[in-house]
Structures are given as C-alpha cells and as structure tokens.
Amino acid sequence: MSINSPKVLDSFCGLKCVSSVSCNSEGSFFGKESSAALWQSVISRVVPTQVSVKSLQPQASMFKVAILGAAGGIGQSLALLIKMSPLVSALHLYDIANVKGVAADLSHCNTPSQVLDFTGPAELANSLKGVDVVVIPAGVPRKPGMTRDDLFNINANIVKTLVEAVADNAPDAFIHIISNPVNSTVPIAAEVLKKKGVYNPTKLFGVTTLDVVRANTFVAQKKNLRLIDVDVPVVGGHSGITILPLLSKTRPSVTFTDEEVEELTVRIQNAGTEVVEAKAGAGSATLSMAYAAARFVESSLRALDGDGDVYECAYIQSELTELPFFASRVKLGRKGVEAVISADLQGLTEYEVKALEALKPELKASIEKGVGFAQKQEAAGASV
Numbered sequence: 001m002s003i004n005s006p007k008v009l010d011s012f013c014g015l016k017c018v019s020s021v022s023c024n025s026e027g028s029f030f031g032k033e034s035s036a037a038l039w040q041s042v043i044s045r046v047v048p049t050q051v052s053v054k055s056l057q058p059q060a061s062m063f064k065v066a067i068l069g070a071a072g073g074i075g076q077s078l079a080l081l082i083k084m085s086p087l088v089s090a091l092h093l094y095d096i097a098n099v100k101g102v103a104a105d106l107s108h109c110n111t112p113s114q115v116l117d118f119t120g121p122a123e124l125a126n127s128l129k130g131v132d133v134v135v136i137p138a139g140v141p142r143k144p145g146m147t148r149d150d151l152f153n154i155n156a157n158i159v160k161t162l163v164e165a166v167a168d169n170a171p172d173a174f175i176h177i178i179s180n181p182v183n184s185t186v187p188i189a190a191e192v193l194k195k196k197g198v199y200n201p202t203k204l205f206g207v208t209t210l211d212v213v214r215a216n217t218f219v220a221q222k223k224n225l226r227l228i229d230v231d232v233p234v235v236g237g238h239s240g241i242t243i244l245p246l247l248s249k250t251r252p253s254v255t256f257t258d259e260e261v262e263e264l265t266v267r268i269q270n271a272g273t274e275v276v277e278a279k280a281g282a283g284s285a286t287l288s289m290a291y292a293a294a295r296f297v298e299s300s301l302r303a304l305d306g307d308g309d310v311y312e313c314a315y316i317q318s319e320l321t322e323l324p325f326f327a328s329r330v331k332l333g334r335k336g337v338e339a340v341i342s343a344d345l346q347g348l349t350e351y352e353v354k355a356l357e358a359l360k361p362e363l364k365a366s367i368e369k370g371v372g373f374a375q376k377q378e379a380a381g382a383s384v
C-alpha cells in the first residue's frame with residue numbers, strides 16, 4: 001500500500017458501511033484529497049525516503065492511550081484526534097476537572113476505541129492500568145507576558161505527581177510530556193522515575209513536535225512548497241532560543257538567504273508567543289499543539305506496532321552534546337528510542353553552529369532547575 005492511499009482511514013468513512021453505496025477507499029470526513037494529505041502529514045517523516053504503512057493494515061495491533069489533563073484546551077482536541085486512530089483500542093481520559101462530559105461526547109464517534117473517564121486523584125491509578133502510551137498536557141498554560149519558566153512552580157509539581165503515578169501503575173509505558181516548561185519538566189520526570197526505580201530513558205519524551213510542525217509550515221509558506229513535502233529537523237530544547245530549526249537540513253533541499261534564515265528561525269522560536277498574544281489572555285496554542293501531539297502519539301503507536309521506519313524529533317536524555325537532555329531526530333521502535341540521528345548535527349552552517357553554542361547555557365540552566373526541583377522535593381520528603 002502506498003503512502004498516498006491511506007486505507008486506514010476507511011474506518012472513518014461512514015458510507016462504506018452501506019454495501020449498496022459505492023465508497024472510495026480514500027474517503028474520509030476530510031474529503032478524498034485532503035485525507036491523503038492529512039494522513040501523510042500526521043505520519044512522521046522518514047529517513048531516507050518512503051514510509052512503510054504496512055503496519056497500519058486492519059490486522060495491526062491496538063493500544064491503550066491515557067491523556068492526563070484531558071479536560072483542557074490541548075487535552076480535549078488531542079482526545080478527539082486520538083479517538084480517530086485505528087491503532088487505539090482504549091482511550092483513558094483523566095483530569096482533576098470533570099471529564100465525564102468530554103468522554104460521553106467522544107464516545108459517540110463511531111471509531112474503534114472505547115473511551116473511559118477518570119476524574120480526580122482517587123481515579124488516577126486506574127486511568128493508568130494497562131496503558132501503552134501516557135500523554136501529559138496537564139498544567140497551566142502561558143498568559144501574555146509570562147515566559148515558559150514562569151509556569152515552572154505550578155507545572156513542576158503537577159508533572160511530579162502525575163509521573164509518580166505513572167511509575168507505580170504503568171512503568172513500561174511511553175511517556176509524552178507536553179506540560180511546560182518542557183526543558184525542565186522532562187528532567188523532573190526522569191528524576192521521579194529514577195527514584196521509583198523504573199527509569200527507562202528510551203521511553204521518556206518531551207514533545208517538541210509542534211516546533212517541527214511550525215518550521216515545516218513557515219518554510220513551505222516562505223518557499224512556496226507543498227506543505228506536506230517539507231521536513232525541517234528542530235533540535236535543542238523547547239523554549240525561545242533553545243529551539244533551533246536546522247534550516248540547512250530542510251527536505252527537500254532549499255536555499256535560504258541569510259535574512260530568510262534569521263527571519264524564519266526567530267519566527268519558529270517565538271511562534272508560541274504569536275498565539276499567546278493573539279488569544280489575548282485566553283491561553284496558549286491548543287489546536288496546533290493537539291495536532292502535533294497526535295502526530296507524535298501516532299508515530300509512537302506505529303513504532304510499538306513494529307513499523308521499522310518511524311522518525312521524529314523529541315527532547316530526550318541524550319549524549320549527542322555535552323547536555324544531558326537534548327532534542328534531536330530519533331528513530332522510534334518497540335522499546336522507545338532505538339537510535340539518535342547524529343548526522344543532523346554534522347555539517348551545520350556557521351549560523352547554526354553559533355546558535356547551537358548560544359542555546360547551551362540556557363538549556364543547561366533549565367535542566368539543572370528541573371533536576372534541582374526534584375532533588376529538593378525528595379530531600380523534603382525524606383525529612384518529613
């Protein structure tokens with residue numbers, strides 16, 4: 001099956017259920033053309049060329065996914081997108097706010113997964129039992145004038161509590177951290193998992209897919225390319241100058257003037273602020289974030305299902321640079337990160353080399369802040 005005929009979307013084609021009605025196998029509620037394009041863009045980019053979608057045949061395995069923070073702006077949209085996945089058998093929605101309504105609403109969509117709701121700390125453990133992928137968008141979003149680091153104290157505590165529960169109830173699951181500041185919340189999660197004795201660095205991810213999605217969109221617009229053809233690796237971290245799009249590694253190969261590189265890099269780094277300011281106090285990116293997170297979930301599920309051709313950028317424990325955590329392109333497999341693609345950091349332009357060096361002190365400080373927070377909490381817990 002070629003990438004251009006995503007028969008997996010048949011399951012969303014209502015007409016197909018009526019045998020007397022002819023239904024194009026590429027149909028979906030996105031329309032024929034856009035369904036192919038959408039599916040191709042959701043499926044992660046591949047090195048070197050083509051995606052194998054064998055594993056998306058009807059006989060593919062099915063997995064359980066939990067969203068912690070499912071009643072929020074990202075959580076609800078993400079739940080809808082994951083509900084569309086043919087690889088999901090059960091979708092567990094957890095929040096401290098009531099998620100019954102979200103679950104009831106979603107459960108009426110005639111896609112394969114069963115939707116279960118879990119509200120409040122007493123139901124957290126059950127929401128995680130038997131789950132293959134846990135996505136964490138719980139927390140407070142950025143308001144105008146706030147940096148991601150301003151959110152630190154609130155979200156650090158939320159992530160710590162939730163990851164402790166993941167360690168106790170789903171220690172083998174892939175963990176996708178969305179809650180900001182990702183540069184610090186991922187090191188916090190790592191410390192929590194270490195303390196619980198279940199840390200597997202190949203299964204802990206900071207979700208940086210939105211940076212890649214934005215880079216792809218902005219480059220395609222600037223260079224008048226087809227959106228789904230463009231792939232820009234984004235490395236470093238997930239805040240301000242720590243976000244480093246490697247424009248020289250753009251596929252298909254394109255040339256940029258120095259001014260274009262500067263303009264695009266700054267726009268990609270500040271794209272979150274563009275949304276925060278446009279929403280004028282009503283939160284940060286939710287829809288594009290949900291789209292990006294759904295792409296990362298789908299890639300993880302394909303990897304769990306045995307597809308050997310899944311590549312994504314993610315913020316992970318890393319030896320690619322001297323920093324202990326670093327976002328780069330990785331190959332995903334059944335056991336999580338199977339390989340880190342070091343080639344992306346070779347042959348950088350002078351601009352990229354300078355930007356890489358410039359981001360390191362800020363990223364280092366954010367990592368240390370996260371580790372310091374977790375260790376302080378541990379010490380406080382030990383002295384109680």
Ligand SMILES: NC(=O)c1ccc[n+]([C@@H]2O[C@H](COP(=O)([O-])OP(=O)(O)OC[C@H]3O[C@@H](n4cnc5c(N)ncnc54)[C@H](O)[C@@H]3O)[C@@H](O)[C@H]2O)c1
Pocket residue numbers: 068069070071072073074075094095096097137138139140141142151155158161162177178179180182207208210211238283284285286289
């Ligand atoms: N990684 C990224 O690229 C990216 C992009 C945008 C936003 N974010 C971050 O994602 C997070 C969520 O953003 P949002 O716009 O969906 O916010 P939101 O306020 O709309 O939703 C957050 C949800 O988390 C829930 N929540 C709070 N504490 C919880 C807890 N202890 N356990 C379970 N649920 C809890 C809230 O009840 C709410 O439903 C924020 O931290 C935001 O900064 C990350």
